[in-house]
Amino acid sequence: MTSLKTQSALDFAVIGGSGLYAMPGLSNVEEVRLSTPFGDPSDAIIVGTLAGRRVGFLPRHGRGHRLNPSEVPYRANIHALKQLGARHIVSVSACGSLREAMSPRHIVVPDQLFDFTRGRRVGSFFDNGMVGHVSVAHPFSARLSAAVADAAAAAGGTVHRAGTLITIEGPRFSTRAESLAFRGWGCDIIGMTASPEAFLAREAEIDFAIMAHVTDYDVWHEEEEPVTVEVVIERLHANLNIAQQAIVRLASVIPTLPHETEGATQNAIMTARDRIGPESRARLDLLVGKYLK
Numbered sequence: 001m002t003s004l005k006t007q008s009a010l011d012f013a014v015i016g017g018s019g020l021y022a023m024p025g026l027s028n029v030e031e032v033r034l035s036t037p038f039g040d041p042s043d044a045i046i047v048g049t050l051a052g053r054r055v056g057f058l059p060r061h062g063r064g065h066r067l068n069p070s071e072v073p074y075r076a077n078i079h080a081l082k083q084l085g086a087r088h089i090v091s092v093s094a095c096g097s098l099r100e101a102m103s104p105r106h107i108v109v110p111d112q113l114f115d116f117t118r119g120r121r122v123g124s125f126f127d128n129g130m131v132g133h134v135s136v137a138h139p140f141s142a143r144l145s146a147a148v149a150d151a152a153a154a155a156g157g158t159v160h161r162a163g164t165l166i167t168i169e170g171p172r173f174s175t176r177a178e179s180l181a182f183r184g185w186g187c188d189i190i191g192m193t194a195s196p197e198a199f200l201a202r203e204a205e206i207d208f209a210i211m212a213h214v215t216d217y218d219v220w221h222e223e224e225e226p227v228t229v230e231v232v233i234e235r236l237h238a239n240l241n242i243a244q245q246a247i248v249r250l251a252s253v254i255p256t257l258p259h260e261t262e263g264a265t266q267n268a269i270m271t272a273r274d275r276i277g278p279e280s281r282a283r284l285d286l287l288v289g290k291y292l293k
Contacts, residue, residue: 009085011053012254013045014247015077015197016092017236018064021046021057023244032056034083037283038075038125042067045080051251056084060093060193069170069192070120078200079125082286088144088254089201091210092243094236095165095189096174096218096227098182104235107157107242108189108212109149110165113139115195116182118169123196125203125287129280132203132268132288139198141207141260147253148209148246155245163188165212167195173227179220190218203268204287205261211246213239266291 014020021029029048034041046057058077061067081089095108102108113136115123126132146161153159166182168174170192174182182190189212201208215235216227225231265288273292281292 009054010047010056010081012088012090012250013056013058013081013084013086014090014092015058015060016243017061018043018059019237019240020092020243020247021048023248025248026050026055032084034080036076036079036083038079039073041076041080042072045084047084050248053251053255055247055251056081056086070117072193074196074200075122075125078197078204078206079286082204082206086206087259088141088207088257089209090144090148090247090250090254091194091197091208093191093193093210093212094215094232095191095212096216097189097214098179098218098220099188100221102160102163102188102214103158104214104216105158105239106160106214107152107239108160108163108165108214109145109152110189110210110212111138111140111142111145111162112164113194113198114164114166114185114187116166116168117195120169121196123199125200125284126269128283129271129275129277130284131270132265133270134199134203134265134268136199136202139202140209143257143260144207144209144254147250147257148211151246151249151253152211152242154249155242157239157242157246165189165191165194165210167191167193174219176219179218183220189214202261202264205264207257207260211243213243
């Protein structure tokens with residue numbers, strides 16, 4: 001599998017809801033359907049020109065929200081965006097707040113990630129004959145995160161420029177005991193998709209940042225009603241315009257940013273080169289082939 005050198009080649013990519021790409025100014029739109037060694041992505045990638053840049057939008061849960069958080073084909077999604085040449089990914093998602101100051105309709109650009117999923121998701125590209133250990137001490141790109149925060153603030157959002165995001169398995173919401181425990185662990189916001197998305201992006205040497213839109217206080221808050229689907233949808237839709245405006249602003253900024261994760265997997269492969277079979281080499285050629293020659 002190799003990168004596509006076509007008009008679909010991306011300057012950057014956005015993973016989020018299907019409403020994100022329905023914005024004024026997006027032109028030359030095409031649907032790109034790709035296959036990967038890890039299966040098919042969640043949906044076609046919508047590629048268009050925005051502020052003179054080619055941007056790809058991938059609906060994480062598929063159009064119509066068909067895939068629950070544990071069913072999302074995370075590896076296929078990241079691999080497909082890599083095929084299209086993406087070096088930066090902005091994830092746009094809803095989140096619950098575990099802190100009073102991070103109010104509904106605020107935006108959090110987290111700088112740390114706590115994976116509390118339960119093993120249902122495959123969290124690495126490295127398996128079936130090739131073992132790799134990639135550093136994710138700092139799971140998000142610092143420069144890309146700063147650019148996302150700046151763009152969201154310029155679009156009118158109230159932005160928090162750091163925070164720890166805990167990823168739970170879902171699709172159910174938390175119990176109150178869990179929510180209180182997550183607060184006690186020092187987590188600030190809660191979501192269901194950042195893991196393994198961020199880790200796979202690092203393995204693919206793609207800079208990754210999250211624009212997390214607070215929709216609720218999870219279930220810990222004494223004076224707020226527990227989170228419901230209706231509340232999440234209502235508040236996420238209320239922030240949609242800010243997300244779209246931020247993406248427009250990012251279109252002129254992201255291509256100028258340095259590529260921070262270049263070389264992230266260069267020294268990560270533990271498997272002896274003479275023990276890596278041809279199938280494993282072919283499967284991971286796009287990601288690490290240059291390091292196996």
